[in-house]
Amino acid sequence: HWTAEEKSAITSTWSKVNQEQDGADALTRLFIVYPWTQRYFSSFGNLSSASAISSNANVRGHGKKVLGAVGNAVQNMDNVKGTLAKLSREHAVDLHVDPENFKQRLAQMLVIVLAAKLGGAFTPQVQAAWEKFNNVLVAALSHGYH
Numbered sequence: 001h002w003t004a005e006e007k008s009a010i011t012s013t014w015s016k017v018n019q020e021q022d023g024a025d026a027l028t029r030l031f032i033v034y035p036w037t038q039r040y041f042s043s044f045g046n047l048s049s050a051s052a053i054s055s056n057a058n059v060r061g062h063g064k065k066v067l068g069a070v071g072n073a074v075q076n077m078d079n080v081k082g083t084l085a086k087l088s089r090e091h092a093v094d095l096h097v098d099p100e101n102f103k104q105r106l107a108q109m110l111v112i113v114l115a116a117k118l119g120g121a122f123t124p125q126v127q128a129a130w131e132k133f134n135n136v137l138v139a140a141l142s143h144g145y146h
């Protein structure tokens with residue numbers, strides 16, 4: 001269900017992503033804009049300010065893991081659900097993460113980080129492809145909850 005244009009928009013933006021830095025930036029925004037999401041990460045240490053968050057080694061390591069999983073989904077665009085099935089079960093069963101947090105939150109922060117990074121290259125068409133990709137990503141991550 002992807003057009004050739006959508007696929008190339010997603011894969012070409014993804015090739016510019018720095019998983020550790022952009023992952024840390026997306027998580028930093030998540031923790032600041034939606035502070036209650038910090039409660040899942042009580043083992044991460046000091047998350048008291050933007051600079052504490054973005055320099056926190058646990059945040060950087062986790063950002064890299066999260067974007068690694070997104071990258072996996074990008075490489076497997078035609079089977080995102082299958083690709084993320086195990087991860088979805090893990091969030092539902094082991095981590096008990098409220099799936100609302102996937103929906104308009106982390107995925108949305110990622111779009112903002114990509115837009116800031118790409119500037120003019122993040123055209124409305126590229127943004128539309130990412131909005132669609134995020135819906136697929138969020139649906140796949142939420143699937144293990146039912």
Ligand code: ZNH
Nearest residue numbers: 037040041065066067069070087095097101102105106107
């Ligand atoms: Zn998550 C983990 C991905 C969202 C919470 N995650 C994780 C991991 C990954 C991910 C890959 C790792 C796993 C292993 O190692 O096994 N996530 C992801 C993605 C997304 C997400 C892709 C979207 C986009 N998460 C999320 C949210 C939240 C979370 C939103 C909340 C809020 N996670 C989480 C936790 C964990 C995880 C808590 C665990 C951490 C530690 O380390 O402990």
